[in-house]
Amino acid sequence: xxxxxFLILFPFIAALILAFMRKGTPVRKYTLFACCALIVAGAxxxxxxxxxxxxxxxxxxxxxxxxxxxxxxxxxxxxxxxYYSFRYRKYYCAALSLVQxxxxxxxxxxxxxxxxxxxxxxxxxxxxxxxxxxxxxxCLICVYAMGYMKDYKEHHTEFKxxxxxxxxxxxxxxxxxxxxxxxxxxxxxxxxxxxxxxCSFLLIGYNQTEEAxxxxxxxxxMNLLGGLGFAIAIVYCMLELHVxxxxxxxxxxxxxxxxxxxxxxxxxxxxxTKSAQLPFSGWLxxxxxxxxxxxxxxxxxxxxxAGVYLLLRLSPALCGNLAGLMVTTIGGFTFFATSLLxxxxxxxxxxxxxxxxxxxxxxxxxxxVGMYEAVWAGILLMIFHAVSKSLMFLSxxxxxxxxxxxxxxxxxxxxxxxxxxxxxxxxxxAGMFLAPFGMLISKWAALRAFVDSNSILLVVFLIFGSAxxxxxxxxxxxxxxxxxxxxxxxxxxxxxxxxxSLICHSVIMVAxxxxxxxxxxxxxxxxxxxxxxVTMPPIIGTGNVIIMIMMMCxxxxxxxxxxxxxxxxxxxxxxxxxxxxNTGDDRSFTDSFGKPKRLYLANWYMTELFGEKKLLNVSLIxxxxxxxxxxxxxxxxxV
Amino acid sequence: xxxxxxxxxxFIVLAPFAGGLLQGVDRKxxxxxxxxxxxxxxxxxxxxxxxxxxxxxVVNHLQDFLVCGFLVFIVFTGALFxxxxxxxxxxxxxxxxxxxxxxxxxxxxSPYSSMGAQRELMQAMAYEPMVxxxxxxxxxxxxxxxxxxxxxxxxxxxxxxxxxxxxxxxxLTIKFRKSPFDLSTSxxxxxxxxxxxxxxxxxxxxxxVELSHWYENIFLLGVVALFLLDANWWSVPVAIxxxxxxxxxxxxxxxxxxxxxxxxxxKSAWLVTLVAGVTNFMVLVLVK
Numbered sequence: 072x073x074x075x076x077f078l079i080l081f082p083f084i085a086a087l088i089l090a091f092m093r094k095g096t097p098v099r100k101y102t103l104f105a106c107c108a109l110i111v112a113g114a115x116x117x118x119x120x121x122x123x124x125x126x127x128x129x130x131x132x133x134x135x136x137x138x139x140x141x142x143x144x145x146x147x148x149x150x151x152x153x154y155y156s157f158r159y160r161k162y163y164c165a166a167l168s169l170v171q172x173x174x175x176x177x178x179x180x181x182x183x184x185x186x187x188x189x190x191x192x193x194x195x196x197x198x199x200x201x202x203x204x205x206x207x208x209x210c211l212i213c214v215y216a217m218g219y220m221k222d223y224k225e226h227h228t229e230f231k232x233x234x235x236x237x238x239x240x241x242x243x244x245x246x247x248x249x250x251x252x253x254x255x256x257x258x259x260x261x262x263x264x265x266x267x268x269x270c271s272f273l274l275i276g277y278n279q280t281e282e283a284x285x286x287x288x289x290x291x292x293m294n295l296l297g298g299l300g301f302a303i304a305i306v307y308c309m310l311e312l313h314v315x316x317x318x319x320x321x322x323x324x325x326x327x328x329x330x331x332x333x334x335x336x337x338x339x340x341x342x343x344t345k346s347a348q349l350p351f352s353g354w355l356x357x358x359x360x361x362x363x364x365x366x367x368x369x370x371x372x373x374x375x376x377a378g379v380y381l382l383l384r385l386s387p388a389l390c391g392n393l394a395g396l397m398v399t400t401i402g403g404f405t406f407f408a409t410s411l412l413x414x415x416x417x418x419x420x421x422x423x424x425x426x427x428x429x430x431x432x433x434x435x436x437x438x439x440v441g442m443y444e445a446v447w448a449g450i451l452l453m454i455f456h457a458v459s460k461s462l463m464f465l466s467x468x469x470x471x472x473x474x475x476x477x478x479x480x481x482x483x484x485x486x487x488x489x490x491x492x493x494x495x496x497x498x499x500x501a502g503m504f505l506a507p508f509g510m511l512i513s514k515w516a517a518l519r520a521f522v523d524s525n526s527i528l529l530v531v532f533l534i535f536g537s538a539x540x541x542x543x544x545x546x547x548x549x550x551x552x553x554x555x556x557x558x559x560x561x562x563x564x565x566x567x568x569x570x571x572s573l574i575c576h577s578v579i580m581v582a583x584x585x586x587x588x589x590x591x592x593x594x595x596x597x598x599x600x601x602x603x604x605v606t607m608p609p610i611i612g613t614g615n616v617i618i619m620i621m622m623m624c625x626x627x628x629x630x631x632x633x634x635x636x637x638x639x640x641x642x643x644x645x646x647x648x649x650x651x652x653n654t655g656d657d658r659s660f661t662d663s664f665g666k667p668k669r670l671y672l673a674n675w676y677m678t679e680l681f682g683e684k685k686l687l688n689v690s691l692i693x694x695x696x697x698x699x700x701x702x703x704x705x706x707x708x709x710v
Numbered sequence: 711x712x713x714x715x716x717x718x719x720x721f722i723v724l725a726p727f728a729g730g731l732l733q734g735v736d737r738k739x740x741x742x743x744x745x746x747x748x749x750x751x752x753x754x755x756x757x758x759x760x761x762x763x764x765x766x767x768v769v770n771h772l773q774d775f776l777v778c779g780f781l782v783f784i785v786f787t788g789a790l791f792x793x794x795x796x797x798x799x800x801x802x803x804x805x806x807x808x809x810x811x812x813x814x815x816x817x818x819x820s821p822y823s824s825m826g827a828q829r830e831l832m833q834a835m836a837y838e839p840m841v842x843x844x845x846x847x848x849x850x851x852x853x854x855x856x857x858x859x860x861x862x863x864x865x866x867x868x869x870x871x872x873x874x875x876x877x878x879x880x881x882l883t884i885k886f887r888k889s890p891f892d893l894s895t896s897x898x899x900x901x902x903x904x905x906x907x908x909x910x911x912x913x914x915x916x917x918x919v920e921l922s923h924w925y926e927n928i929f930l931l932g933v934v935a936l937f938l939l940d941a942n943w944w945s946v947p948v949a950i951x952x953x954x955x956x957x958x959x960x961x962x963x964x965x966x967x968x969x970x971x972x973x974x975x976x977k978s979a980w981l982v983t984l985v986a987g988v989t990n991f992m993v994l995v996l997v998k
Contacts, residue, residue: 505806515798522846525995531988538838545809545831549816554770615796625782633778645767647820647910657819675828
């Protein structure tokens with residue numbers, strides 16, 4: 072219990088300390104590192120402790136005082152939203168916030184609700200997984216942010232230096248996420264949910280440019296809309312079902328024909344907005360105006376993971392009903408549509424953003440299927456995605472600081488220009504989609520679960536989406552490995568702290584790929600057995616695990632194999648063929664007039680087929696229509 | 711030693727010979743279709759021998775490494791398939807091999823091979839859904855992705871999978887690099903971007919690429935055979951006959967159709983996947 076309170080409260084304290092530390096950079100730096108180390112140590116201690124003690128714990132049945140404190144804090148949040156909404160004349164945000172806070176207050180103070188007493192704090196293996204993701208990946212991002220923001224400030228002198236605020240917000244975010252995953256009481260989850268919404272709003276608006284403010288309000292209203300759904304779900308739960316906690320609600324809704332499905336749909340709706348599923352993908356794409364650590368945090372360890380976390384928790388209640396159909400349709404469609412859209416993007420952060428939305432779509436679809444194989448795939452996807460996406464964002468950020476651009480076209484030949492960053496990036500990309508690395512294993516299990524559940528539409532989305540995913544990642548990989556002749560490495564200004572973070576990520580990535588069967592057996596399978604009350608057969612057989620490990624080994628010994636296959640050959644290195652004579656650096660050739668002519672190799676983006684103009688509005692409309700129709704059908708069917 | 715290990719070893723040892731002979735036959739038949747005499751049957755082996763004995767000029771050593779990755783994983787793919795492994799894993803390994811190959815030509819950083827790489831990637835995007843559909847089809851019919859389970863069935867899978875089989879034949883044209891879909895690199899001389907993908911590859915490295923293609927072709931014909939094989943012994947000759955038939959069909963198509971634009975390839979391949987593959991899958995969902 073103590074360790075849980077530490078994990079929830081300490082990040083907030085750390086945030087306070089960092090907020091009041093100005094200018095004294097070395098002191099601030101080491102304070103930040105120390106705070107991160109403490110959080111990681113706390114998370115690891117908690118995990119070891121709860122794994123050795125048994126898996127599930129619950130605490131705090133009676134919490135009147137704490138509830139009052141939370142209610143006051145909620146009004147604080149509402150006041151903050153109102154302040155910003157009035158300052159920038161976005162009154163709808165204020166309205167959304169006031170309505171939901173009002174609803175919750177009415178419920179708490181009006182005394183209408185007679186609910187079953189239940190634990191407010193709950194922890195099981197999914198909590199442990201989330202805890203590791205938030206603690207380790209989140210803290211590594213904070214460590215990276217220290218070095219990154221220094222360069223960022225030097226590159227962007229036009230923005231006001233609000234670094235203290237920035238670091239503080241990162242830690243508030245971590246605290247809120249810990250709170251969210253440890254809470255079982257719906258009002259508490261809702262409270263932390265709102266904190267993450269507002270935190271992301273503040274972080275996205277960090278630069279205070281017109282665009283940043285526009286995008287931050289986009290994030291705010293979409294997430295507040297989800298929050299409104301959440302608040303209504305709580306009201307319905309308490310008044311109609313007399314439950315106030317997530318575990319009981321899911322247990323209740325898992326019985327066929329239960330009226331609890333209405334609140335499940337509303338909660339799922341909140342989950343969809345938070346995990347940026349179509350038609351709500353706009354806020355996450357807009358979030359890339361913020362400095363890279365923000366994006367990394369939003370995309371990997373926090374925020375969007377809160378959405379899919381909630382959906383995964385709800386998944387037993389989504390099996391084989393209309394609510395599940397709503398979630399799988401939106402998730403599957405998002406996976407496919409955003410991977411198409413990613414093809415036409417050349418901005419690295421935008422490709423990453425679309426790929427995040429796409430992967431979250433797959434996790435969402437897995438949760439919506441509601442079968443244990445699918446949920447298994449969903450949880451593994453979440454773990455792998457957190458690490459590899461964070462790695463990708465951080466390496467793109469470091470590359471941007473050194474290269475002065477984050478356009479994928481400018482990363483042409485990165486393996487010569489910034490070799491170490493290129494290798495890190497290759498590990499990240501391989502982790503995103505290649506066999507035998509992480510994500511693919513989960514995609515494999517997901518495919519099987521989709522076929523088993525006979526969901527034709529999902530299978531179609533998955534096979535086409537996989538093909539388009541292959542396209543945009545391989546294109547990027549190919550760009551990185553292009554070797555320019557006579558080209559020198561450029562100065563790598565990546566700081567030590569950034570390197571530390573990047574290397575930790577890479578090591579974790581590779582370790583995860585090797586050790587995933589272990590994670591599955593010790594964490595995920597016991598969790599699913601408890602959740603679905605089944606004995607799980609192994610999802611990926613031992614034989615196939617061995618084959619995948621063989622593939623890893625093959626990749627590892629490939630350099631030796633390459634030596635062996637080309638043994639005894641003295642290959643002569645020449646210039647690339649360009650139709651005219653290569654002038655020597657692979658960038659120009661001698662044309663028919665004897666003049667050097669510049670040459671530029673571009674990737675295919677095919678905007679006329681896959682461009683945002685062509686696809687984005689169509690997919691927004693289609694998904695919005697599907698969302699509305701299926702939600703209405705599901706609620707109508709339940710009431 | 712059991713049969714699965716033997717057939718895997720047979721693949722590793724014999725596939726290059728079978729693949730080379732197949733190419734010899736291919737060149738002979740193609741020549742006859744065009745009214746030419748054609749090279750001797752063993753010409754591909756002479757070519758390969760010459761490639762290996764030449765000193766090769768390379769643009770960078772990274773490329774050699776990536777080409778070796780291509781060869782190693784193609785052999786791995788085929789070995790896993792003939793060993794009786796999981797079909798999805800087999801296709802994932804195939805994709806990995808393909809990515810090594812694409813990266814190798816990207817690394818050359820020359821306009822022709824880069825363009826070839828982009829087109830190859832487009833081809834991969836066009837055929838990938840159908841390839842996954844094939845694995846799903848087998849799973850629906852036999853309840854397993856394992857190749858050894860699939861061939862142990864009492865009826866051949868094609869009875870249930872005519873649409874998926876037709877779709878697979880369609881994308882096989884892309885995989886065999888036959889016209890009308892030989893966009894990224896071509897066996898014919900009338901290529902507008904020199905040799906596309908393999909422009910910057912020569913000598914022994916090109917020999918390795920050639921060898922990988924032979925392995926790959928035999929593996930692909932193995933997938934064709936998988937549609938026909940069942941527990942009865944006589945399904946083996948039938949499957950071999952159908953493989954020859956399929957390959958002949960590809961040669962015929964190669965000589966009849968002119969190359970198309972990539973747009974037509976992508977659209978038609980996806981359409982065929984949807985119409986033949988997905989419809990077949992839907993029927994299976996209803997029936998099974």
